[in-house]
Amino acid sequence: REESLKEAPAAPPRNLSEYFKQFLFPQNECELHNFRLSFSQLKWDKWIIAPHRYSPQYCKGDCPRAAGHRYGSPVHTMVQNIIYEKLDAAVPRPSCVPAEYSPLSVLTIEPDGSIVYKEYEDMIATKCTCR
């Protein structure tokens, strides 16, 4: 932090919290992003009766070097980062992936013409983590 303060611009920054933010967290930090699709886009709306729209969401962004408590990451994540930085760059850095999901109810027509209502586990990402 001292080094970064030495490089700090002479003019005092207007907004201190914004200024420090750039040192604390990566710009495009790992977080949950919205994505909404309709089954008609996949041409499945003839056999998926409901819901019409589905928002699976997704995780994207860089993982901070010290992922730690902020993402509920295990210590292994920081170890993996150290391996990547100090020992072997062939080992990938920790990735931004879903940590929790919520279910989805689907109403579909089966090939024999019967109709089924089903509740599926893990169909909508609700939280991200670094692993």
Place this chain on the structure above:
Amino acid sequence: PHSRDRAVSDKSSGFLAPPEDIPPRLDPLLRLPKGMRRGHALLPPLLKVLSDQGRQNWESQTPRLQPDSRALRYMKRLYKMSATKEGIPKANKSHLYNTVRLFTPCSECKHRHRELMKGDLHSVDLLFNLDRVTALEHLLKSVLLCSFDTSVPVPSAATCVCHLSIKEYDFSSQVCPSTSHSIAFSLHFEFRKRRWVEIDVTSFLQPLIATNRRNIHMAVNFTCLVGDPQQSTEQEGSLSVALVPPSLLLYLNDTSEQAYHRWSSLRHRRKTPARPRPRDTPLADLLHGQGKEHTQSTRAARRR
């Protein structure tokens, strides 16, 4: 990596046998055992789209019989009661099912129904094919869904007696089906208020579904008296209302991994308390070391 090698070697044991409707060139890890694939109605199309042949329109490759419009209307109403507009299951403690299947009588018998309908308007011969029910789906409740063709003028209320009988086909001796067991239900309902009449046949069908019967052949006979049984109504002849061939509704608990289990999500929430209780951490055990017998007994009690 190692796991992938293991999957490939399993292929020889047939565990990952390529099911018929998954393209052969899919990554072996994507081929799922039949039970798991059929149970998950979404998997085959998802896998097909992910495979390179999947670019064609999934719909054109799997022609589907069109469902009965009344049945579709009923299931859409069930969906609205069970899930939000975004498709999130409602946290409804009372409903333990995570799967509901609606079967309409199979088509070849339908035209027999038409013949029957010319004669006796009250009894229909039904054959349900339950092939889509997987071994991992356990029956919670089964309902016979009756609806009446009310395009003809109907009286306000009616008291009906419904006779159900299961027919056993003894294919060896080619005789006509014998009736293995039958049951009678007495129902009172008002036509104008009810588009559907639901008859709980769980105990009646349980033995058949528990023995993984794929085809259920039953005869349904309705005899209705016009008016309200409480008031003195002259007993009129049979009610001239056409009985639409009933559908069979199965409420099931799918025990496969992909299905949503309310109780496990409830249990999961209970299991991860807001903060670990201090005496649960190893340090706490050390601090309480002096009362070893005490700790051991509580630890044993906790383990029990």
